[in-house]
């Protein structure tokens with residue numbers, strides 16, 4: 001698996017890692033401006049003027065999307081907040097960043113863009129390691145302009161991970177660099193990609209050796225599996241090296257998605273299966289939840305067919321559905337969803353109320369709550385949802401009302417969803433973990449104030465980190481002896497129940513997102 005670095009004419013690995021850190025630091029701020037603002041409509045004649053038919057459209061769009069994700073705060077998700085693809089604006093961004101438009105993307109191009117963008121982000125550390133080693137000198141890499149680096153990353157990803165025909169990849173990326181930047185940039189891309197092709201043909205791609213002390217091994221693994229070093233160290237500590245590697249392999253695999261049939265609109269799982277068959281989207285029924293279907297590929301077809309826009313189904317991971325199963329909403333109950341937006345769990349809980357009872361959806365983020373409201377109307381569950389824009393801590397301090405059930409789906413690191421959120425691993429910092437734990441404790445204390453005697457508090461995260469999960473619950477129970485654990489047995493399959501009675505989905509074991517939920521009961 002791990003190979004020695006033996007490239008005499010190029011950088012030794014310590015120089016490479018210095019250059020990598022410099023590049024990482026220098027790319028934190030954009031040198032090429034990425035405008036995400038809307039501009040005046042481009043007139044049709046200008047459109048034709050700026051149309052470039054020679055550049056491969058999926059590569060141009062991928063390069064611009066990667067720039068927007070790294071510098072413009074865009075997400076790497078397939079969907080935007082409203083569940084629509086970003087389609088219409090895409091060419092506008094391309095023109096503003098590259099100075100030209102390309103021909104419109106067809107379905108194949110769109111799939112390629114999704115694969116290339118997701119993969120290039122996931123494999124960034126590994127790709128940069130290779131690029132840095134193949135640069136003429138350290139400075140060339142550390143001072144490389146962002147767009148040029150994105151083009152190289154795309155080329156490296158296509159050759160190394162997608163096994164695309166190497167000479168076509170070289171030609172196309174060279175052309176993109178020449179047209180979007182200048183001829184010299186094309187020459188640089190040409191030189192570096194050709195060196196890569198040679199190394200790959202000789203089966204001698206340089207990888208760091210897995211040797212030395214824990215820290216050195218973590219650094220090597222971080223490069224080989226393309227994760228931040230602090231994550232590797234954390235998982236090695238909690239899971240051991242072998243399981244940590246399996247987790248990283250999962251995080252680097254293509255994400256699979258699940259759809260939930262919207263029963264409130266009269267859509268059954270069988271109806272949804274029929275639609276997926278018509279769309280030729282490969283799928284499997286969920287083994288754990290009656291309304292859910294797993295979709296491995298072809299989500300783009302589901303989006304384009306308008307199934308989400310019409311509210312016939314929702315994209316929801318089964319792990320999130322299982323958290324709702326731990327809450328076990330029953331018709332007639334009053335439920336508070338403390339950190340509700342954008343509403344995945346609120347909507348599913350509301351649909352399980354069968355029109356009787358209420359879900360109070362609290363969130364501090366007004367924009368995200370607006371999305372929740374819109375989706376609730378679309379899914380026809382708005383009659384049993386009341387949204388409340390508030391900081392949970394203030395709301396709970398001032399509330400005298402107590403509720404049957406309270407769900408706290410807390411802000412967390414998201415370390416359980418790294419396969420879906422390709423960019424998240426690079427945005428999270430170790431320092432975040434400490435801040436999050438403080439917030440999680442405060443929100444748990446606040447949520448507990450809303451639970452009536454005999455009522456249920458469910459604490460959940462989409463993290464697999466014990467410090468955000470079991471440790472937060474343990475600390476809470478010490479502060480609140482009036483609460484005790486109500487084991488999740490019987491509410492979710494036993495395979496998901498830990499020895500302490502918590503729900504826990506493990507990406508490697510269950511092939512789902514990682515999630516956690518503790519069901520706690522307040523004494524009478």
Ligand SMILES: C[S@@+](CC[C@H](N)C(=O)[O-])C[C@H]1O[C@@H](n2cnc3c(N)ncnc32)[C@H](O)[C@@H]1O
Nearest residue numbers: 339340341342343344345363364365391392409
């Ligand atoms: C993990 S997300 C919730 C996801 C949601 N439950 C779902 O299933 O779609 C966490 C949410 O907590 C909200 N939040 C963070 N701090 C908060 C606070 N002090 N009071 C209320 N909401 C807060 C964030 O705005 C964010 O929407």
